[in-house]
Amino acid sequence: MSLRQGDATLDSTARALKVSSRTLQRHLGRMGTSHSKMLAEVRLNVACRLLADSSKRLSDIAKFLGYANASSFSRIFARLMKVQPVVYRRQQLARKHGQARHCTGRSTAEVFQMIGTKGQDARPELARKV
Numbered sequence: 001m002s003l004r005q006g007d008a009t010l011d012s013t014a015r016a017l018k019v020s021s022r023t024l025q026r027h028l029g030r031m032g033t034s035h036s037k038m039l040a041e042v043r044l045n046v047a048c049r050l051l052a053d054s055s056k057r058l059s060d061i062a063k064f065l066g067y068a069n070a071s072s073f074s075r076i077f078a079r080l081m082k083v084q085p086v087v088y089r090r091q092q093l094a095r096k097h098g099q100a101r102h103c104t105g106r107s108t109a110e111v112f113q114m115i116g117t118k119g120q121d122a123r124p125e126l127a128r129k130v
Helices: 010-017 021-030 035-053 058-065 070-081 085-096 108-115
Strands: none
Touching: 010 021, 021 035, 035 058, 035 070, 035 085, 058 070, 058 085, 070 085
């Protein structure tokens, strides 16, 4: 079974688990979820991992996950994650390399240097008392 739309059906999942479709639906219902919700969650988790840990093209990721094209994948990813896949990838790469940027486009070190605090909070009322 794969994540492709036609392959990742309730019936194929039930067959892989050696239970009936109805039994699978009942169990998922008791857990407060459904096959379609779980499939969407798995796709999103795999997408996040592939975007963060690989250099695969968006079209390849979309195809692997069972989306019709990169545009469909990007639209759904952005709706769920509130960020475009290419931006998410850039953010994850920056975090891995310790280069997280603030909304100003500057690194944390640059922001602290600008306000002259060397990593401490610039507002004295928030500074810890020793």
